[in-house]
């Protein structure tokens with residue numbers, strides 16, 4: 001904890017929460033048990049981010065591709081999600097956490113979307129942190145939807161071709177208004193992005209740990225942030241340019 005520099009925290013942390021199934025299988029348990037245990041990790045990580053003063057935490061909870069898992073697992077994940085939202089709502093509100101969601105929310109079962117929309121409404125004015133859940137989310141779908149909306153605005157003559165800059169495009173994505181993630185964490189040792197925030201992670205620092213999501217605790221998150229703080233983010237410049245820039249700022 002002492003090695004953590006509170007003045008150099010990532011503004012936005014995004015996490016691919018992976019390894020619930022393997023956590024359970026290793027213990028000869030049903031995969032669903034792994035998801036239940038994973039929900040406890042979500043609780044701990046949300047709390048830690050709030051305590052640290054992280055502005056945005058985006059959690060990849062369910063991908064568009066995950067719909068093709070066995071129905072029994074999909075149903076279990078959906079009821080877990082519903083239970084999580086119902087259980088955590090008061091605490092979120094008390095801790096000034098605003099809940100937002102990205103993904104095809106309209107495809108979630110009614111029982112989940114109702115609770116989700118209700119929780120988003122109730123926490124709308126909270127300012128302490130944004131907890132952004134990626135649900136039925138796909139990065140390619142996010143980009144496609146943005147393109148469709150731009151075409152629509154173009155046809156309505158609300159936008160001209162030359163107006164479409166990268167910043168403008170970003171504002172058509174589901175993450176409009178949220179800064180791009182500074183740090184992307186993936187648990188369970190997989191070296192892939194799995195259709196998560198494709199556009200938004202152009203310059204995100206990536207941290208992969210072998211730890212399975214249910215075992216990922218507060219100290220693991222702090223370790224990831226400490227490692228992030230050792231990185232030199234060059235954004236295409238030379239190390240020397242970055243050094244000069246930092247000197248001028250100091």
Ligand code: IPE
Pocket residue numbers: 017018019020021022023061062063066077188
């Ligand atoms: C992540 O754990 C949770 C979801 C994708 C919903 P997994 O269920 O993918 O766990 P593994 O990868 O099978 O271990």
Ligand code: IPE
Pocket residue numbers: 016017018019060061062063065066190192194
């Ligand atoms: C990514 O995990 C999606 C979520 C964590 C919600 P997966 O387990 O679905 O990813 P793949 O299939 O290993 O790429």
Ligand code: MG
Pocket residue numbers: 018019020
């Ligand atoms: Mg997985």
